Amino acid sequence: MADPAELMPQVYDELRRLAANYLRQERxxxxxxxxxxxxxxxxxxxxxxxxxxxxxxxxxxIAALSMRQILVQRARARHAEKRGGEHVERITLDESVxxxxxxxxxxxxxxxxxxxxxxxxxxxxxxxxxxxxxxxFGGLTVEEVAEALDISPATVKRHWTIARAFLKNxxxxx
Amino acid sequence: MSxxxxxxxxxxxxxxxxxxxVPDRLTLVRGSSEPSxxxxxxxxxxxSHDDSHGFLEPPALLEPxxxxxxxxxxxxxxxxxxxxxxxxxxxxxxxxxxLKALPPHLFRDDRMRARLRQEARAxxxxxxxxxxxxxxxxxxxxxxFIASEFLEGRTLRExxxxxPITQSRALEISRAIAAALQAAHDRGIVHRDLKxxxxxxxxxxxxxxxxxxxxxxxxxxxLASVTRLTDPGVMAGTPPYMAPEQLLGxxxxxxxxxxxxxxxxxxxxxxxxxxxxxxxxxxxAKVLSEDPERANIPEPLWQVIxxxxxxxxxxxxxxxxxxxxxxxxxxxxxxxxxxxxxxxPARLLPPGSMLGWWSTHQLIVALGYWFMVWPTWxxxxxxxxxxVLTFLATLAxxxxxxxxxxxxxxxxRTYPSELAPQLANISRLVRAxxxxxxxxxxxxxxxxxxxxxGWAALFVSFGLGAALAFLVIEPTTARAAFGSxxxxxxKAES
Numbered sequence: 001m002a003d004p005a006e007l008m009p010q011v012y013d014e015l016r017r018l019a020a021n022y023l024r025q026e027r028x029x030x031x032x033x034x035x036x037x038x039x040x041x042x043x044x045x046x047x048x049x050x051x052x053x054x055x056x057x058x059x060x061x062i063a064a065l066s067m068r069q070i071l072v073q074r075a076r077a078r079h080a081e082k083r084g085g086e087h088v089e090r091i092t093l094d095e096s097v098x099x100x101x102x103x104x105x106x107x108x109x110x111x112x113x114x115x116x117x118x119x120x121x122x123x124x125x126x127x128x129x130x131x132x133x134x135x136x137f138g139g140l141t142v143e144e145v146a147e148a149l150d151i152s153p154a155t156v157k158r159h160w161t162i163a164r165a166f167l168k169n170x171x172x173x174x
Numbered sequence: 175m176s177x178x179x180x181x182x183x184x185x186x187x188x189x190x191x192x193x194x195x196v197p198d199r200l201t202l203v204r205g206s207s208e209p210s211x212x213x214x215x216x217x218x219x220x221x222s223h224d225d226s227h228g229f230l231e232p233p234a235l236l237e238p239x240x241x242x243x244x245x246x247x248x249x250x251x252x253x254x255x256x257x258x259x260x261x262x263x264x265x266x267x268x269x270x271x272x273l274k275a276l277p278p279h280l281f282r283d284d285r286m287r288a289r290l291r292q293e294a295r296a297x298x299x300x301x302x303x304x305x306x307x308x309x310x311x312x313x314x315x316x317x318x319f320i321a322s323e324f325l326e327g328r329t330l331r332e333x334x335x336x337x338p339i340t341q342s343r344a345l346e347i348s349r350a351i352a353a354a355l356q357a358a359h360d361r362g363i364v365h366r367d368l369k370x371x372x373x374x375x376x377x378x379x380x381x382x383x384x385x386x387x388x389x390x391x392x393x394x395x396x397l398a399s400v401t402r403l404t405d406p407g408v409m410a411g412t413p414p415y416m417a418p419e420q421l422l423g424x425x426x427x428x429x430x431x432x433x434x435x436x437x438x439x440x441x442x443x444x445x446x447x448x449x450x451x452x453x454x455x456x457x458x459a460k461v462l463s464e465d466p467e468r469a470n471i472p473e474p475l476w477q478v479i480x481x482x483x484x485x486x487x488x489x490x491x492x493x494x495x496x497x498x499x500x501x502x503x504x505x506x507x508x509x510x511x512x513x514x515x516x517x518x519p520a521r522l523l524p525p526g527s528m529l530g531w532w533s534t535h536q537l538i539v540a541l542g543y544w545f546m547v548w549p550t551w552x553x554x555x556x557x558x559x560x561x562v563l564t565f566l567a568t569l570a571x572x573x574x575x576x577x578x579x580x581x582x583x584x585x586x587r588t589y590p591s592e593l594a595p596q597l598a599n600i601s602r603l604v605r606a607x608x609x610x611x612x613x614x615x616x617x618x619x620x621x622x623x624x625x626x627x628g629w630a631a632l633f634v635s636f637g638l639g640a641a642l643a644f645l646v647i648e649p650t651t652a653r654a655a656f657g658s659x660x661x662x663x664x665k666a667e668s
Contacts, residue, residue, distance in 0.1 A: 123177065123178070124177060124178050124181035125178060125181055125182070125185075132230065135230070136230050141250065158189060161192065161223065162184075162185050162188050162189070162219065162223075164223070164226050164229055164230055165188070165219040165220070165222040165223040165226055166219060166222075167229075167230065168222040168223070168225060168226040168229050168230075169218055169219060169222040172222065
């Protein structure tokens with residue numbers, strides 16, 4: 001597999017552009033759909049020649065990383081806007097809708113906190129952090145993650161379970 | 175012990191604990207040989223784990239083996255922003271079905287639920303060999319999904335990506351799509367999201383699916399029964415296949431599908447999108463303002479595409495049936511469609527076309543030919559022994575040339591889409607008749623000039639007139655009617 005970083009600019013730009021488009025059109029009650037964006041980006045970019053990625057899964061792996069960066073950047077930008085204000089707006093991942101159904105139980109996940117927690121996890125086990133990135137930011141299924149990382153689905157599930165417990169622990173108000 | 179080594183031991187103990195029944199976990203962890211800080215961390219993780227149901231879960235798709243209603247999920251076969259399609263097995267009817275479901279994060283989105291219901295109703299209202307059959311709309315708990323015919327094959331997108339498609343195959347596919355559209359439009363249903371991804375090529379033929387944006391044409395249905403799924407001014411569809419009115423959020427109609435069909439036909443014939451695959455805003459700008467490039471598309475098909483892709487809906491085919499007929503008559507060897515006779519002729523002319531001038535020219539030349547038959551007979555005794563021979567030669571030329579002209583005139587007015595292939599075959603013959611006629615007329619004029627000046631003037635003027643017609647006037651009207659490429663071709667042949 002080629003280094004995703006090399007392939008980033010194309011995918012990243014496309015996703016950022018799509019995200020900006022979606023957000024401009026955003027109406028109350030509507031949410032940005034990260035998976036929808038990733039898949040739309042795939043459909044669009046897959047038409048181009050000289051695709052540097054091997055297949056759809058490979059693409060989604062790159063897109064997941066891009067999506068994470070886009071959401072983190074957006075969150076940082078909004079924090080910067082609000083700096084000095086009365087309160088800092090929490091950017092929750094319900095923007096990505098991936099967490100839409102968890103929103104009710106957890107009140108949403110702060111993108112920046114999650115990003116920081118993922119960095120901590122990556123220091124302990126890079127592969128576990130990668131799995132979270134692929135599933136959460138890229139919307140990949142267990143099988144697709146297994147294919148992308150060339151490991152067994154059972155391993156993905158095992159890693160996913162403990163990674164999720166770790167992140168839950170990190171993100172819980174202490 | 176490094177932190178990552180330590181994390182591995184935490185993980186191992188965590189896995190063992192998870193494999194144990196809940197009440198025994200504490201005993202297992204505390205009884206392990208790991209240091210107490212590792213034990214503490216594992217217990218904390220276990221607690222978080224029990225509390226993390228749904229946490230960070232992606233829009234969890236139904237996993238293989240999952241049971242939903244009477245369907246058992248086999249695997250995901252397609253996925254988009256608005257839906258997931260599974261291959262499933264219907265335990266009641268013992269057959270494979272395609273289940274189209276909303277992703278879980280949209281379960282409670284009323285708009286999306288309504289859209290899925292509408293899609294099911296639209297597709298269920300249609301029974302056509304080229305439209306995927308919908309079996310049922312199911313609502314199980316929170317979930318809502320459509321069960322439909324499972325189609326094995328590949329999408330037109332995949333087919334296009336695999337390499338060039340032969341013209342006859344392209345026509346076969348496009349005719350099936352057009353027939354499916356006509357069936358839908360006849361029932362007042364507009365697809366609105368026609369694109370290569372929504373067309374599946376199966377062993378049993380072409381299938382149009384995904385009526386996800388289908389709309390019951392307001393004109394064809396009771397207004398009150400129509401649910402608006404997209405607000406005016408809000409874009410829904412796939413931009414590179416959307417008609418200008420759809421991009422602009424204006425009212426859509428069956429003619430909106432004509433536009434997408436034109437794009438599809440173009441792509442099928444040339445292997446590329448008429449407006450390129452550049453950045454989305456560029457494509458949208460082109461859809462709104464630019465005419466597609468002609469490329470190497472045969473004239474009759476190009477006429478269909480150009481008409482279907484008119485920017486203004488009212489300039490497109492007046493009905494899908496017209497489009498189907500034009501397509502059927504647009505290539506050699508086509509079965510003449512019985513519907514063709516009912517097509518109002520004038521409507522098939524491309525808007526703004528100068529074909530009228532060209533066909534008028536054909537008529538005038540033909541009448542001119544026939545007009546000269548009697549004078550040629552009248553003067554035969556003045557031209558000596560060649561008089562009768564000259565008359566017979568003229569008659570033969572008039573019969574051939576004049577009749578062909580009349581035929582072209584009739585075709586141009588009635589089946590303009592069939593004109594180009596016929597022209598290619600007979601334009602040389604017509605040109606030969608023109609030259610011969612012109613020479614004979616001039617010859618007669620010169621021979622009888624001294625004795626019968628008045629008659630000679632008639633023959634010379636018709637001879638010169640015919641020469642002028644085929645040298646100057648016809649190329650001009652042909653260029654006006656067919657564009658420069660076609661008229662160059664005609665010129666080269668002459």
